[in-house]
Amino acid sequence: MRIVHRIAFRPNWWIAAALLVAAGWWGRPLLSGASFEHGFFGLFWYTMLALATVIWAVPAEQGWDGEALYRRWRLLGLLTLLEHRHAPGEFSRIVLEREAHAFRRDSVWLVFEGGQRFVFGHWRAGAANLAWAEALARQLSAATGLPFAEPGAEAG
Incomplete structure (x- = not known):
């Protein structure tokens, strides 16, 4: 997948x-x-x-190709210039982090945590985007086998 x-x-x-x-x-x-x-x-x-x-x-894209997480920088979104790959074993869980803003809508970040951090994506924290981010986190959790830390769960 x-x-x-x-x-x-x-x-x-x-x-x-x-x-x-x-x-x-x-x-x-x-x-x-x-x-x-x-x-x-x-x-x-x-x-x-x-x-x-x-x-x-040179926008970046993040993905899961069935074996590893990757971040690619692609010229005009078409031609790969640079790619970094990470095995799912480098991470311990998937979390959604909410970042509060004083003057605009909050942000939500989908992050793989472990020995290092890998940011998979971020969105404005509206209701639709929160639901989208949570569904994507669950889908990535099922694909990678990493646990998804529910929003509001204690960090550990």
Whole structure:
């Protein structure tokens, strides 16, 4: 059984691409000025856009392929550039961690715990996302054989 959690090709990924294109279009006047300030700020603006584009273009995906957990960084979500694999024996349990935020909705993290931690995914902590995260944690628990620590259970 394969289980994959990926960011690429979701609506927010495409929205981020549109924002990068809009930011590039918006910064065009910085390139046309003859002053040093225009050139400096233009160089800075487009350097930051290039960095953001690289981060956007190499999204990570986490998954279970039936033998090991993996995290892959893929160029445009298609071509694998780097992959890290972890045997389920490296972990002792699966937990859902809730992170409280002061000014926005809380986050929930699906984490494999053990000698090291492996974050499988995170979402905003709305009711639908909490149910989705718990169902995914149960599915991963069944697939990997690791126990799922119920939300609210004591850490041990």
